Amino acid sequence: MIKKILVLVVLGIFVSCGSHKSRIQTTKNSTAKHKTKKDKKSRSKSSTADTRTASNNNSSSGKTETLESSSKTVVYADVVKNYITQFAPTAMDNMRRHGIPASITLAQGILESGAGRGTLCVNANNHFGIKCHSDWDGDKVYHDDDAKGECFRKYDDPAGSYEDHSLFLTTRGRYASLFKLDEDDYKGWAHGLKAAGYATDPKYPAKLIDLIERYDLNSYDEEVLGKSHKTRKRDREEEKQKEEAVANVSSSGKTYQVMQGDTLYSISKKHNLTVDELMKLNNLSSNAISIGQILKVK
DSSP states (O other), X not given: OHHHHHHHHHHHHHHHHHHHHHHHHHHHHHHHHHHHHHHHHHHHHHHHHHHHHHHHHHXXXXXXXXXXXXXXXXXXHHHHHHHHHHHHHHHHHHHHHHOOOHHHHHHHHHHHHTTTTSHHHHHHOOSSOOBOOTTOOSOEEEEOSSSTTEEEEOOSSHHHHHHHHHHHHHSOGGGGGGGGXXXXXXXXXXXXXHHTTSOOOTTHHHHHHHHHHHTTTHHHHHHHHHHHHHHHHHHHHHHHHHHHHHHHHXXXXXXXXXXXXXXXXXXXXXXXXXXXHHHHHTTOXXXXXXXXXXXXXX
């Protein structure tokens, strides 16, 4: 009898232990499942919050800029300004060494590379959309442009792209006429690049000029050329305005520009005046006149 009771007690303990282990395992699984769902919800909320934060940060950075690079790229104006800050020193250095306006180099870089965000720029450090051509023996990438799968040059770094851009323009005869322009004539360069076949877009010159004027890129040209250049340019413009003014007045027959060999007497005869009348018109106290002097004759 006692043996039967002991057997029943042992069996009861055994069943009780097995049942308890089962409940623990089940609870653990349940907790794990519940936790997973909670984690997913948490990650989802976190992701949504991150996206919203990124969106808010971007929207606060200002206006967007749509740039027609090797692939259409939309960037914020702040991205363009950062690009200018980063590459203006390189563009100015290339202007000193090669004679290409820094404003043009920067405008082309912004446009062609999507301010550094375009596919070709990111994948190949190609900031100017320069294709391989037959004389290129460096690295290459293939990209859809005017045609599918076109060959483009690939560089180790942006500096290589900027240097190659300068060499590309200085070593090809079709761009030779550009180097006869004033060093700060960015409008002439913009139209000249299109005429020489750098780009097929008919609006290419207008896009470059717009970027230069909106972001004041010509100030980098002035920095390279210095104050003396600005003074010379201003003097040339003033001289031109004077010549135009003289031509306009002379064409009306009211003035005469003294030429070599002229005398008051010969001038007065040409205009049916006496010498005294000519002197009185011009408040002259003597017969002395100089070449280039403008005299009233009516």
